[in-house]
Amino acid sequence: GAGVSQSPRYKVTKRGQDVALRCDPISGHVSLYWYRQALGQGPEFLTYFNYEAQQDKSGLPNDRFSAERPEGSISTLTIQRTEQRDSAMYRCASSSVPNRGSGGYTFGSGTRLTVV
Amino acid sequence: GDSVTQMEGPVTLSEEAFLTINCTYTATGYPSLFWYVQYPGEGLQLLLKATKADDKGSNKGFEATYRKETTSFHLEKGSVQVSDSAVYFCALLDTGTASKLTFGTGTRLQVTL
Numbered sequence: 265g266a267g268v269s270q271s272p273r274y275k276v277t278k279r280g281q282d283v284a285l286r287c288d289p290i291s292g293h294v295s296l297y298w299y300r301q302a303l304g305q306g307p308e309f310l311t312y313f314n315y316e317a318q319q320d321k322s323g324l325p326n327d328r329f330s331a332e333r334p335e336g337s338i339s340t341l342t343i344q345r346t347e348q349r350d351s352a353m354y355r356c357a358s359s360s361v362p363n364r365g366s367g368g369y370t371f372g373s374g375t376r377l378t379v380v
Numbered sequence: 381g382d383s384v385t386q387m388e389g390p391v392t393l394s395e396e397a398f399l400t401i402n403c404t405y406t407a408t409g410y411p412s413l414f415w416y417v418q419y420p421g422e423g424l425q426l427l428l429k430a431t432k433a434d435d436k437g438s439n440k441g442f443e444a445t446y447r448k449e450t451t452s453f454h455l456e457k458g459s460v461q462v463s464d465s466a467v468y469f470c471a472l473l474d475t476g477t478a479s480k481l482t483f484g485t486g487t488r489l490q491v492t493l
Contacts, residue, residue, distance in 0.1 A: 299481075304486075305485050306384075306469050306471070306486050307481070309480045319477070320480070357424075371416075371424040371425070373423040
């Protein structure tokens with residue numbers, strides 16, 4: 265597509281429920297990144313993929329968080345048993361060349377997750 | 381580990397005033413440096429970048445120079461407009477995998493008539 269598309273734009277869920285956040289990167293972009301941004305803070309790295317391979321998941325806060333990109337295009341970030349502290353903006357970004365983020369990423373508009 | 385420190389906001393300026401938003405960083409080696417901007421209701425957009433010492437990134441009248449000796453990348457604009465009102469984030473790219481961005485906390489700029 266023309267840009268990085270994330271869905272849903274807003275998600276309100278009850279504590280304890282599982283949520284799945286979707287990211288559709290720019291067509292042909294091989295690297296895909298997930299970041300989390302708390303209110304009033306800068307984005308924090310969660311994980312990234314080159315093609316379908318997850319290269320680094322060191323930023324995932326705990327084992328309730330997981331991500332996949334099975335066909336090297338669309339990615340899903342899943343949060344199991346959500347907690348109120350998971351409330352944040354979740355941002356996805358993509359880049360055209362792996363490990364060449366020096367060109368800067370293209371970010372999507374984000375998914376605002378609220379856990380009540 | 382890598383870190384970025386930016387001046388706290390909000391910064392409130394009158395139109396046509398000079399803008400400086402300070403940014404300093406701590407990193408291993410010489411990372412690439414970026415400024416991203418988030419306009420109200422929109423996503424993060426790359427504003428400018430510099431990939432090596434003494435490089436100057438520029439875009440839309442904004443400039444920032446990569447200063448290795450002071451580990452800084454301050455954002456400047458000579459004459460701000462109301463349309464520049466946004467949150468500005470300084471960021472660095474890790475020198476290991478060249479894949480992870482580390483962001484500062486952001487500085488909100490409000491420009492008034």
